[in-house]
Amino acid sequence: MPEDYLPILAMVVVVIGFAAAALVVSAITGPRKPNPAKLSPYESGMPPFGSARRRISIRYYLTAVLFILFDIEIVFFYPWAVLFRQLGLFGLIEMAIFVAILLVGYVYVWRKGGFDWD
Amino acid sequence: MEIIVFYLFAAIAVIAALGVVGLRNPVYAALCLAVVFVSFAGLYVLLSAPFIAVAQVMIYAGAILILFVFVIMLLSPPVDQGEGALKWQKPLALGFVGALAVQLVLVLALAVLPSARGSLTPEVIAQRGDVQVVGAALFSDYLLPFEMTSLLLLVAIVGVIVLAKKR
Numbered sequence: 001m002p003e004d005y006l007p008i009l010a011m012v013v014v015v016i017g018f019a020a021a022a023l024v025v026s027a028i029t030g031p032r033k034p035n036p037a038k039l040s041p042y043e044s045g046m047p048p049f050g051s052a053r054r055r056i057s058i059r060y061y062l063t064a065v066l067f068i069l070f071d072i073e074i075v076f077f078y079p080w081a082v083l084f085r086q087l088g089l090f091g092l093i094e095m096a097i098f099v100a101i102l103l104v105g106y107v108y109v110w111r112k113g114g115f116d117w118d
Numbered sequence: 119m120e121i122i123v124f125y126l127f128a129a130i131a132v133i134a135a136l137g138v139v140g141l142r143n144p145v146y147a148a149l150c151l152a153v154v155f156v157s158f159a160g161l162y163v164l165l166s167a168p169f170i171a172v173a174q175v176m177i178y179a180g181a182i183l184i185l186f187v188f189v190i191m192l193l194s195p196p197v198d199q200g201e202g203a204l205k206w207q208k209p210l211a212l213g214f215v216g217a218l219a220v221q222l223v224l225v226l227a228l229a230v231l232p233s234a235r236g237s238l239t240p241e242v243i244a245q246r247g248d249v250q251v252v253g254a255a256l257f258s259d260y261l262l263p264f265e266m267t268s269l270l271l272l273v274a275i276v277g278v279i280v281l282a283k284k285r
Contacts, residue, residue, distance in 0.1 A: 055191075060191065064188040071180055079252050106275075
């Protein structure tokens with residue numbers, strides 16, 4: 001029933017409107033007295049060195065792929081949680097097997113130091 | 119009302135998709151792809167398929183796009199300056215687009231045939247709720263594929279550790 005999702009659409013519209021209004025109002029009303037310190041990328045921070053367009057360490061890839069895999073796992077939990085009462089004990093065992101297999105992977109990552117940043 | 123929202127999401131999706139193809143900077147293209155995915159989620163809700171919409175946001179906008187952005191970060195490709203890297207890129211792209219167009223027309227043509235409709239018509243799904251329909255099928259008839267998905271995810275977890283932790 002798409003009508004049930006109207007509040008979400010309304011929220012999206014309000015969020016975009018609020019963000020746009022905040023940007024427009026601050027651009028119109030805010031005073032502008034720039035100086036070199038204010039224009040630096042990180043005011044009161046360390047000056048940037050080198051280009052931001054450089055290759056990132058492969059370690060981040062590990063984090064990204066692990067996130068994706070457990071994200072996909074969560075999608076399967078959603079219909080399971082909705083149907084939990086109907087499925088009963090059988091559903092619980094089904095999901096226990098599913099989680100147990102993925103837990104093997106979790107323990108493997110843990111033991112191999114996949115969560116360490118060395 | 120519904121038709122207005124449909125055209126709104128369809129227009130956003132088309133404009134953002136043009137951005138994916140047209141923008142030279144791969145990071146901008148990836149961000150446009152996120153907009154395409156999210157507007158598709160809106161279209162799925164209009165089709166009374168909120169589960170697909172949730173999966174669309176979580177898997178495509180959440181996970182697949184993260185992977186795209188990470189690959190851009192890891193490889194840091196230069197901003198595209200015009201001609202493609204491959205000489206036969208344009209005919210290849212035309213071939214793919216043609217195949218996709220043929221597939222789209224075939225699927226639409228088959229969907230009109232009454233014999234192609236199963237027992238789960240849109241009316242049945244709207245009445246039972248699509249999460250319930252998907253869940254009931256997934257946890258009974260398609261139990262083995264569901265459990266094998268966890269094995270597939272396990273293989274992927276082991277694979278990424280072997281690749282990333284290799285010294």
